[in-house]
Structures are given as structure tokens and as C-alpha cells.
Amino acid sequence: xxxxxxxxxVTVRRGGQIILDHVSWTVDGxxxxxxxxxxxxGKTTLVSLVSAALFPSSGEVELLDEMLGRVDVFELRPRIxxxxxxxAEQIPPxxxxxxxxxxxxxxxxxxxxxxxxxxxxRRADQLITDLGVGHLADRTFGTLSEGEGxxxxxxxxxxxxxxxxxxxxxxxxxxxxxxxxxxxxxxLIVMEPRAPASxxxxxxVEEIPVGVTHGLFLKQxxxxxxxxxxxxxxxxxxxxxxxxxxxxxxxxxxxxxxxTFGGRRVTGDL
Numbered sequence: 001x002x003x004x005x006x007x008x009x010v011t012v013r014r015g016g017q018i019i020l021d022h023v024s025w026t027v028d029g030x031x032x033x034x035x036x037x038x039x040x041x042g043k044t045t046l047v048s049l050v051s052a053a054l055f056p057s058s059g060e061v062e063l064l065d066e067m068l069g070r071v072d073v074f075e076l077r078p079r080i081x082x083x084x085x086x087x088a089e090q091i092p093p094x095x096x097x098x099x100x101x102x103x104x105x106x107x108x109x110x111x112x113x114x115x116x117x118x119x120x121x122r123r124a125d126q127l128i129t130d131l132g133v134g135h136l137a138d139r140t141f142g143t144l145s146e147g148e149g150x151x152x153x154x155x156x157x158x159x160x161x162x163x164x165x166x167x168x169x170x171x172x173x174x175x176x177x178x179x180x181x182x183x184x185x186x187x188l189i190v191m192e193p194r195a196p197a198s199x200x201x202x203x204x205v206e207e208i209p210v211g212v213t214h215g216l217f218l219k220q221x222x223x224x225x226x227x228x229x230x231x232x233x234x235x236x237x238x239x240x241x242x243x244x245x246x247x248x249x250x251x252x253x254x255x256x257x258x259x260t261f262g263g264r265r266v267t268g269d270l
Contacts, residue, residue: 002065004029004164004197005050010059012045012221019045021221022059027164027197032190034208034229035201037218038242043201046218047084047168050199052076064163078107081157081196084168088153093142097152100141101128104159127155131185147178151185158189165189165198171207179207187211205238210253217241 005027012020020042027033027050035043048054049061052073061068064079090109091100099111102124106114128134131151136144144152150170157165170186171179190198191211202208208229215232217224217240224241225232233255239246245260 006062041218081162
């Protein structure tokens with residue numbers, strides 16, 4: 001089976017600045033990746049590439065056996081489910097929750113005059129129920145809390161039964177309870193054997209859901225480490241990624257990191 005994503009020696013430049021610098025990365029169908037790095041590491045740019053929203057300045061990006069630049073991205077994008085701040089900004093605030101999810105079947109934002117099949121309507125209803133927002137089906141998106149909105153976005157991302165699921169900082173803006181509840185839901189999604197390959201982007205080690213299998217560490221547009229999570233989630237590699245001495249551990253499948261200065265631990269949020 002061929003990889004679902006292959007990034008081959010990719011560089012992205014903007015206004016003379018290098019955002020990604022000769023990045024190579026492979027994602028297989030059974031992989032569940034987390035992408036970690038400080039602000040400005042190139043995480044959002046990488047997500048834009050693998051969601052067919054951006055073309056590389058050099059190198060090649062192969063998505064679902066199609067080469068970016070040689071395929072109609074409007075046919076490719078429905079095969080990739082995306083939950084991100086950029087997607088949320090395109091959802092009309094007056095759109096009903098059910099229609100936010102349902103309209104993903106046509107890859108549009110804002111229901112107009114599309115005709116949906118009963119199977120699409122049933123899938124939308126099932127997804128919002130599974131994501132715990134079925135009771136909000138007739139509420140408008142703009143009236144939802146941050147946590148409710150994130151769950152609706154994830155339901156929308158899953159609507160087309162995608163082959164790749166991309167979650168760009170899905171817990172951003174949530175309080176502790178909201179974050180933990182959403183991470184529990186994400187763990188159930190990524191551990192489902194029939195789930196698509198997934199990529200989650202975060203700044204925070206403690207926000208990695210149980211079930212994630214691989215990690216990609218980025219710093220200043222370059223890959224610091226990539227591979228199975230237990231192999232890359234180490235103090236030396238994470239310290240190199242954030243330019244900070246860090247101790248790393250795992251409890252009950254959840255990771256944590258603490259800064260260490262002269263052997264003294266300093267509880268941090270990374």
C-alpha cells in the first residue's frame with residue numbers, strides 16, 4: 001500500500017523568507033501523527049501543503065496518489081478532512097449546526113440550493129450525535145461555545161469519510177474541562193481501526209491524544225525528528241526543538257514535559 005502523504009524535499013518561500021526548508025515526510029494510512037514545534041516553526045504552512053491549500057516553492061507533495069500541481073485540487077480536497085481556525089472563519093455564523101456539517105458533502109460553506117441525499121442527511125445527523133452536539137442541531141454556529149464549535153468542525157471534517165484527517169490546534173481556546181473532554185473524543189477517533197490517517201498540530205505535549213502513533217518535530221522550518229512517538233518524544237529531541245532543557249514523560253498514554261534548570265524542575269506548559 002502506498003503512503004497517503006509524501007512530502008519530498010519541500011521548500012516554501014514567502015517574500016524571500018524560507019518558511020519550510022527541505023522538508024521530507026511520509027504518512028501511511030494507519031499512522032496517527034502529531035506535529036509539534038514552537039511558533040514560527042512552519043507547522044501551519046506544512047498543514048496547508050498536505051491539505052492541498054498551498055503549493056511548494058520547490059520539491060514535491062504527493063497526496064492520496066496524486067501529485068500536487070498536476071491534479072484538480074477541488075477534486076482532491078473533499079478526500080481530506082480539515083479542522084482549523086481558517087476553516088472556522090469561513091463558516092457563516094448564522095448557519096445551523098446540522099447544515100455546517102451537511103454542506104461538507106459539497107465542500108461549500110453556507111447552505112444554498114444544494115440537494116442532499118437521505119444518506120448524507122443521516123450521516124450528518126449521526127456525526128453530530130457521535131461528537132456530542134446532536135442536541136445543538138438547530139442552533140446557529142455563531143452562538144456555540146468554543147468547545148461546541150470545535151466538535152461541530154470535527155464532525156464536518158469527517159462528513160465526507162476522508163482518507164486523511166487534519167486537526168490544526170483543535171484544543172486552542174478551550175478551558176481545562178473542555179480540553180480534556182475533547183481530547184477524550186479525539187482519542188476515540190484516532191484509535192478506531194477504520195479511522196483515516198490523522199495529523200494533529202499542537203504546541204503542547206499534554207494535548208497529544210492517547211492513540212497517536214508518530215511525532216514530527218519542527219523548528220525554524222526544518223525537521224528535528226520524525227518517527228514513532230516513543231522514539232522521538234525524548235528530553236533531548238524536545239529540548240532541541242524548543243531550545244529549552246526539558247524532561248519528558250508519559251502517564252496512562254498521556255505525555256508531559258517540564259523545564260529543568262540546573263537539575264531543578266520548573267512546571268511548564270509546552
